[in-house]
Structures are given as C-alpha cells and as structure tokens.
Amino acid sequence: MNEAEKLELFREIVKNKYIIYNSLFLNLPNEGTTNTGIYIPLLAKLSREGYAATKQPKEIIADFFSQHTTVHNRSEQFDLLFRMVQYIERQVVLFDSVEDAAFARFNRKSLKDWVVPNAPNYGDWQTHFRKFSARLVFTAHPTQFYSEDVQTIMRGLRTAIKEDGITTIDNLLQQLAFTPFVKREKPSPYDEAQNILFYLRFVYYDTFGKLYHKIGKLIDAQPDFNPHLLEMGFWPGGDRDGNPFVSAETTLKVATLLRKTIFKCYYNHVKVLRRKLTFSKTAPLMQTLKDRLYNELFGTGSTITHQEILDILNEVSNLVESDYKGLNVEELNDLIGRVHLFGSHFATLDIRQDSSKHLEAIAQIFEQEFQVDYQQLSHQEKIEYLTNRSLQIDPAKYSDETTRDTLINVYQIRDIQKMNGERGLHRYIISNTETIFDVLHVYAFFKYCGYRDADIHIDIVPLFETMIGMAQSDHVMRELYELPLYQAHLQNRKRQQTVMLGFSDGTKDGGYLKANWEIYRTKERLTALAREYDYQVVFFDGRGGPPARGGGKTHQFYAAQGQQIASDKIQLTIQGQTISSIYGTEEQATYNVEQLLIAGAQHLRPKQYASEEHKELISDLADRSFQKYTELKQHPLFVPYLENMTTLKYYGATNIGSRPTKRNATEKLELKSLRAIPFVGAWSLVRQNVPGYFGLGSALEAYADRFEAIEELYRDSPFFRVLMLNSTMSMKKSFFPLTAYMQHDPKYGAFWKALREEYLLTKKWVLHLTGETELMEREPLSRMSISMREQLILPLLTIQQYALQQIQANDPDKEIFEKLVVRTLFGNINASRNSA
Numbered sequence: 001m002n003e004a005e006k007l008e009l010f011r012e013i014v015k016n017k018y019i020i021y022n023s024l025f026l027n028l029p030n031e032g033t034t035n036t037g038i039y040i041p042l043l044a045k046l047s048r049e050g051y052a053a054t055k056q057p058k059e060i061i062a063d064f065f066s067q068h069t070t071v072h073n074r075s076e077q078f079d080l081l082f083r084m085v086q087y088i089e090r091q092v093v094l095f096d097s098v099e100d101a102a103f104a105r106f107n108r109k110s111l112k113d114w115v116v117p118n119a120p121n122y123g124d125w126q127t128h129f130r131k132f133s134a135r136l137v138f139t140a141h142p143t144q145f146y147s148e149d150v151q152t153i154m155r156g157l158r159t160a161i162k163e164d165g166i167t168t169i170d171n172l173l174q175q176l177a178f179t180p181f182v183k184r185e186k187p188s189p190y191d192e193a194q195n196i197l198f199y200l201r202f203v204y205y206d207t208f209g210k211l212y213h214k215i216g217k218l219i220d221a222q223p224d225f226n227p228h229l230l231e232m233g234f235w236p237g238g239d240r241d242g243n244p245f246v247s248a249e250t251t252l253k254v255a256t257l258l259r260k261t262i263f264k265c266y267y268n269h270v271k272v273l274r275r276k277l278t279f280s281k282t283a284p285l286m287q288t289l290k291d292r293l294y295n296e297l298f299g300t301g302s303t304i305t306h307q308e309i310l311d312i313l314n315e316v317s318n319l320v321e322s323d324y325k326g327l328n329v330e331e332l333n334d335l336i337g338r339v340h341l342f343g344s345h346f347a348t349l350d351i352r353q354d355s356s357k358h359l360e361a362i363a364q365i366f367e368q369e370f371q372v373d374y375q376q377l378s379h380q381e382k383i384e385y386l387t388n389r390s391l392q393i394d395p396a397k398y399s400d401e402t403t404r405d406t407l408i409n410v411y412q413i414r415d416i417q418k419m420n421g422e423r424g425l426h427r428y429i430i431s432n433t434e435t436i437f438d439v440l441h442v443y444a445f446f447k448y449c450g451y452r453d454a455d456i457h458i459d460i461v462p463l464f465e466t467m468i469g470m471a472q473s474d475h476v477m478r479e480l481y482e483l484p485l486y487q488a489h490l491q492n493r494k495r496q497q498t499v500m501l502g503f504s505d506g507t508k509d510g511g512y513l514k515a516n517w518e519i520y521r522t523k524e525r526l527t528a529l530a531r532e533y534d535y536q537v538v539f540f541d542g543r544g545g546p547p548a549r550g551g552g553k554t555h556q557f558y559a560a561q562g563q564q565i566a567s568d569k570i571q572l573t574i575q576g577q578t579i580s581s582i583y584g585t586e587e588q589a590t591y592n593v594e595q596l597l598i599a600g601a602q603h604l605r606p607k608q609y610a611s612e613e614h615k616e617l618i619s620d621l622a623d624r625s626f627q628k629y630t631e632l633k634q635h636p637l638f639v640p641y642l643e644n645m646t647t648l649k650y651y652g653a654t655n656i657g658s659r660p661t662k663r664n665a666t667e668k669l670e671l672k673s674l675r676a677i678p679f680v681g682a683w684s685l686v687r688q689n690v691p692g693y694f695g696l697g698s699a700l701e702a703y704a705d706r707f708e709a710i711e712e713l714y715r716d717s718p719f720f721r722v723l724m725l726n727s728t729m730s731m732k733k734s735f736f737p738l739t740a741y742m743q744h745d746p747k748y749g750a751f752w753k754a755l756r757e758e759y760l761l762t763k764k765w766v767l768h769l770t771g772e773t774e775l776m777e778r779e780p781l782s783r784m785s786i787s788m789r790e791q792l793i794l795p796l797l798t799i800q801q802y803a804l805q806q807i808q809a810n811d812p813d814k815e816i817f818e819k820l821v822v823r824t825l826f827g828n829i830n831a832s833r834n835s836a
Contacts, residue, residue: 006106007780013102018095024170036083042068043795051737057801078816081799088796089827090176095792097157104587111594115218126219130226134596135571137233140192148195149179181826189246193236193254197261199579200346205265207589209338223337232347240353241431248408255349255416262346267293269335276328282316302419306344345424352429355438361403362441382437386444387485393448410449422457429500433462434469436479459493465502467510470522474529481533490535499526500540504676511629511695516723517622527566540571553722558599560718570600581833614713618720624702625695637751643669645748648682653822685828687738688755692730697762714769724766731763732775732786733832738797793831800824
C-alpha cells in the first residue's frame with residue numbers, strides 16, 4: 001500500500017467514520033438545554049480566523065458570546081464554557097477510538113515478513129530470538145488523563161466501530177456522556193497498580209503469549225526456547241522516587257497482587273484447555289492442575305509454583321504427543337510458553353528511590369549504629385564502612401519514616417523473592433546517581449539488614465539522568481568494577497550490570513539534542529568499559545511519551561544504534577498514555593513489540609554507527625544547542641514564566657496520579673525539584689513544546705555557510721535523522737499564534753518572543769535540512785492525524801487561554817477560571833497523545 005492509498009484509506013475509515021459517529025453527539029441525553037454541540041464549530045471558526053488576524057483568546061471568546069449566543073451573564077457563560085469543554089473531551093474519546101479501531105487496516109510489516117525459513121539470514125534470526133530480550137517496564141507516572149471507566153468505554157467503542165455497530169456505538173456514547181472524567185481524589189499507589197494490571201491481564205497476557213508462541217513456531221523451537229525474550233517490569237508499588245505514598249506495605253500488596261493476577265490467567269486458560277484435552281490420560285492431570293490453581297487463588301498461602309505447573313503441563317504434552325497424535329498440542333504449547341514467560345510473578349516489580357533519600361538514611365544509620373558522622377569520613381573510610389560491616393538493624397528504632405520504610409522494604413525483598421521467585425523482584429534503581437557511593441549505599445542497606453554477600457540476589461541499578469551524572473558515569477562504573485566486593489557481587493549476578501539512563505530528566509537538564517547525544521555517547525563509553533572488564537552491560541532507558549521525554553520514533557532510535565552499544569537486551573519504560581495509545585490493544589501491542597524485537601537484531605545493525613568526523617559534528621551541534629538551552633534555563637523569568645503563563649500549577653489538581661509534581665515539598669518552585677512530566681506537559685499544553693527543539697535551530701544556523709556538512713550527516717546517520725524527525729513532530733504540535741497575546745505582556749513579552757524566534761529558526765533550518773515544504777511532509781498519515789486532532793481541540797485551547805488571561809488579570813471570578821483551566825487539561829492532553 002503506497003502513501004496515497006494509505007491517505008485515502010485514512011480518509012475513509014478514520015476521518016469519515018469520525019464525522020458520521022460525531023453526529024450522534026447531538027442526541028446525547030445531556031444535550032437538551034442549549035445544544036452545546038452546535039456552538040463548537042462556531043467557536044472553532046472564530047478561533048481559526050481570529051488567530052490568523054492576531055486576535056487574543058479573550059477577544060475571540062467575546063466575539064463568540066456576542067455574535068453566536070444569547071448568553072450574557074457570567075454564570076450562564078461559565079455554564080456553557082464548561083459544557084463545551086466536556087463535549088470536546090468526549091469528541092476526543094471518539095476520535096481516539098475510531099483511529100485505534102483502524103490500526104490493523106494499514107498493512108504494516110510484521111515479523112513474518114522479516115523471518116522467512118530457508119532465507120539466507122534465517123539462522124541469524126534463530127540466534128537472535130534465542131538470545132535477545134525486550135522488557136517493557138510499566139510505570140505509574142501521571143500521564144494518563146482517561147479514567148478507568150472511560151478507558152473501558154473506549155475498549156467497547158473500538159470493537160463496535162470495527163463492526164460498524166451503530167446501535168452499540170450510540171449506546172456507548174450515551175454512557176460516555178454521563179461518565180465523569182475528573183477524579184475527586186488522587187489514586188493511591190495500589191489503585192495505580194490495579195489499573196495497569198488490567199492491561200497486563202486483558203491485553204499483554206494474550207499479546208505476549210501469542211507472540212512468543214508465534215516466534216517459537218517461526219524459528220522451529222520448543223516452548224522454553226527463551227523465557228526472557230518478552231519481559232514486563234512493574235513500577236507501581238515499588239517506585240518511591242518523589243512519591244511519599246509508596247510504602248513497604250504497598251510493595252508487598254502489589255507483589256501479592258501480581259502473583260494472584262497471573263494465577264488467575266493460568267486458571268482461566270487451563271479451564272478452556274481442559275475442555276480440549278478430554279482424553280483418559282490427560283483429563284485427570286488437567287483437573288488436578290485446575291484444582292491446585294483454584295486453591296492458590298481462593299485458599300490461604302502459596303500452594304503451587306510455576307515449575308510445578310510446568311511439570312504437569314509437560315507431562316500432559318508428552319502424553320498428547322505419544323498417545324493422542326498431538327491433538328491440540330499447539331494450544332498446550334502456547335500455555336507452556338506463557339508459564340515460561342510469566343512464571344509466578346507476571347511482571348518484575350522494581351524498587352526505586354532517589355539517591356538523596358538514601359544518603360539521609362545512611363547518615364542516620366551511621367549516627368545511630370556506629371556513632372560516626374558519615375559526611376566527615378574520607379573516601380576510603382566510607383567504602384570500608386559500606387562494604388565490610390554487617391548488621392541486623394531494627395527498623396523500629398528509627399523515627400524517620402523514609403529511613404524506617406527503606407529498611408523494612410530491604411528486609412521484605414527476601415520474602416517477595418520467596419513468594420514470586422527471583423524474577424519477581426531483582427532490581428533496586430537509584431535515581432540521580434552521580435557517585436560510587438550512591439550505589440554502595442544500597443549495597444550497604446542489604447548488609448545492614450542481615451544479608452550475607454552471597455545472598456544479595458539483587459541487581460543494583462544506577463540511574464544517570466543529569467548531564468553531570470552522565471559525564472561521571474564511566475568513572476563511577478570503573479570504580480565499582482575495580483572494587484573486589486562489587487566484582488564478587490557481579491559474579492553472583494552472572495557478570496551482568498544494568499544501567500538506567502533518564503531521557504526525561506536528561507532533556508529537562510540538557511535540552512533535546514544534548515540529552516539524546518549524551519545518552520548515546522554514555523552508552524558507547526559504558527559498553528566499552530564493560531567489555532574491558534568482561535561484563536555484560538544492559539541499558540534500561542527511562543523514556544516518556546513525547547520526543548522531549550525520549551518518546552517519538554522509539555524503534556528507529558534503537559535500530560540506529562551501532563554495534564559499539566550493547567544491545568542484547570532492550571529495556572524501556574512505558575507509562576500512562578503510552579500504555580493505552582501505543583500498547584493499548586492487542587493489535588497495537590503486537591506490532592510495536594515486534595518492532596522492538598526487529599530493532600534489536602544485531603545482524604541488521606550497522607557495524608559502525610558513524611565516522612569520527614560525524615561524531616565530532618554532532619557533538620559540536622549538541623554543545624551549541626546546550627549553550628542556547630542553558631541560557632534559556634538561566635533566564636530569571638524561566639521558572640516564573642512556567643509558573644504564571646502556562647498550566648503548570650494546575651497539573652497536580654487533575655488527580656490523575658498519586659505522585660506529587662515536585663520531588664520536595666517546598667512552597668517555592670525550583671526547576672531542579674520539578675518533575676519532568678509536568679515540566680514537559682506544561683510546554684505542550686500551551687502549544688510551545690520548548691523541550692522538543694529549543695537550541696537546535698541556533699546550532700544548525702551556526703553551520704549556515706557550510707550546511708552541506710549537516711546535510712551529509714542527515715543523509716548518512718540514521719541516529720541523527722531520527723533525532724531530527726522527532727524534533728519535527730514536536731514542532732508540528734506547536735502553535736504560537738495561540739499565545740501571541742503574551743508578546744504584549746510588560747513582564748514576559750520579550751521572553752515569549754525569544755521562544756518563538758528559536759521555534760521559527762529551528763523550523764526554518766529543519767525544513768531546509770529535510771528538503772520538505774511543511775513539517776512531517778513525508779509522514780502524511782501522522783501529519784493528518786495530528787492536524788485533525790489539533791483542529792478538534794482548537795476551541796478548547798481558546799477557552800483555556802481565555803481562562804489563563806482572566807487569571808493573570810486577577811479577575812474576581814479567578815477561582816472559577818482556575819477550575820476551567822483544570823478541566824481543559826484532560827481533552828488537551830488526550831488529543832495530543834503522548835504529550836506529557
């Protein structure tokens with residue numbers, strides 16, 4: 001299918017279907033008062049014409065009320081604006097559902113197109129799938145603005161739209177009209193775990209299981225050919241970084257829930273399979289397995305292990321092959337493969353905490369247990385205390401809640417591993433790692449909680465996420481590799497060291513180009529270092545939804561990495577909207593996981609990523625971009641602008657996540673403590689998207705008189721090309737006319753102009769580089785989708801900016817306008833998809 005055919009298909013099954021089903025909104029049960037749906041196209045038209053004529057949002061709203069409504073008093077105006085926002089929110093739900101329902105129709109390339117038996121590279125694929133591992137790590141980061149009830153309706157809508165079930169669609173839209181979007185209370189960490197587990201149980205159990213079975217058949221392998229090929233990680237309940245509501249009690253409850261959930265899946269699967277294996281020798285075995293799984297779910301304690309499940313299933317499989325002509329053995333092998341994949345744990349629960357919290361805990365422990373001021377010790381003395389002392393600390397002796405919880409959590413890791421197996425919890429991640437001690441503090445916690453060195457069955461994972469952290473990463477890791485005790489620890493961990501790199505905070509700290517390039521160079525250095533010491537390094541990427549947080553063209557990013565970067569395993573975080581919009585259905589999840597598996601294939605990768613000359617060129621561009629971005633960050637109005645001219649301060653009021661928007665509880669907003677999600681989200685919500693391109697235009701313009709060097713780089717470097725294309729996506733979702741009124745602000749006017757100037761500069765040079773006349777010209781499907789979404793919510797954006805203008809003017813109804821801003825965030829974020 002060529003691009004023209006795809007565009008025509010998009011018009012037929014997305015655009016036209018949306019228009020048809022959108023007409024059903026006019027008959028919704030809450031539309032009997034003032035026909036809200038009729039007003040929205042009128043405000044959309046006024047907005048398009050108004051911004052073209054440089055009108056301000058408040059002027060557009062005034063024209064709307066005076067020209068198209070009979071609404072005059074403030075109370076009626078607020079009522080209409082709120083209802084319009086709610087109406088548009090639901091239109092976005094419909095568009096998402098229509099587009100998702102069409103996903104499988106666009107004839108995308110699958111694994112079967114790559115892996116062809118008897119082809120010259122078939123042996124390479126067999127080797128790849130036997131050794132490779134891809135891990136998706138689900139986080140509870142607050143980027144999902146659809147409630148669980150709304151997501152349930154969307155799943156129904158997708159199915160009904162595929163079947164053109166107009167009556168069902170109408171019924172679901174009516175249900176949607178009465179279903180609230182806004183949560184009255186923030187979810188607890190356990191609530192978040194339950195919400196994401198819904199996807200694991202009803203999407204990924206089947207998606208991963210079927211895909212693993214399909215690959216096994218493609219490469220002619222047994223069901224146990226690679227239990228690590230498709231893995232899932234899980235952060236809700238284990239991620240404490242900046243979230244004081246996660247406790248040791250939460251961690252244990254979530255670990256138990258993960259076990260219960262996978263055994264529910266096994267139980268339901270066995271019930272179905274039991275009806276297909278009714279043979280005299282197999283039926284009793286399947287019934288025994290069913291009964292034992294039932295006892296596991298509804299009895300007390302753990303009564304069966306995943307290995308015992310496998311033993312029974314393998315015995316059944318042997319009988320089917322020997323006595324019953326292999327009847328239904330494929331269905332049986334499918335289940336056996338899933339038990340190998342998911343074990344007793346379903347997904348690996350990770351523990352994460354910020355290094356500063358560990359330092360505080362260590363200081364308290366040293367004062368209480370050793371009567372020593374930790375900060376006054378020398379470098380060598382710290383190492384001696386942290387690696388050679390063993391204790392059996394009583395957590396109850398510590399009054400500090402974080403320290404006490406940290407110790408309890410370390411103690412209970414052993415219990416969780418006993419319950420779910422080591423695969424159930426085997427990583428402790430340290431945010432903001434910058435020194436060797438950030439790693440050794442965690443090792444010491446285990447020593448101080450009674451663990452012998454040989455019993456620490458945990459991968460200690462440094463997370464380098466700042467420019468300083470990445471610059472020092474190879475020094476930190478070399479120190480660790482030289483330390484005899486850590487050498488012994490890695491020997492017990494199969495000589496494997498996992499390192500996490502943070503795209504979100506990296507971009508917040510260093511800007512788009514600098515962060516991505518530094519992460520790449522950090523991976524190269526750490527790979528070379530690990531190979532020098534004969535260790536296997538595994539990179540775990542902390543990625544978000546938008547390009548400014550490591551999202552965008554993820555598959556192309558990994559495929560563009562050369563062999564100087566360790567890539568036997570690909571591990572990355574997915575969260576919130578990324579879960580529902582990229583991996584939310586079986587079709588989407590299958591396609592995107594397959595793309596990760598293909599991207600990791602060594603035999604498809606370039607042996608040499610780029611020449612030294614090209615590397616020096618990217619480094620220079622990154623440094624120039626970083627300089628420009630740093631100047632922006634250091635501008636005295638940078639944080640005040642974010643706080644007062646964007647929606648930043650309202651992000652936390654949406655109640656979409658348990659985690660606060662800042663790492664500390666201080667009243668004053670500081671960039672260092674601001675989480676990357678609200679930081680990137682705030683720029684996106686006002687359609688400025690600064691983190692996705694700022695500094696890039698200035699860097700490119702520096703080569704104006706020798707631009708052929710940049711063009712050569714773009715042509716020859718897949719990695720640089722992916723970075724440019726991702727930045728193009730950020731700019732495509734920007735719309736500076738929306739906030740053009742800010743240029744007249746006496747305090748922030750010049751600052752806004754500086755942002756727009758860099759945007760226009762970047763757009764100019766990127767278009768020149770790519771040879772396009774408009775952004776994303778060579779990606780017509782994505783471009784059309786983005787354009788339709790932006791037009792859909794243009795009235796909502798106008799309402800949002802009007803409310804912000806009134807708040808900035810200290811309007812007497814400021815409190816109501818603030819509620820209006822919060823309400824606009826849902827439709828805004830959802831329409832943009834992966835923008836936070």
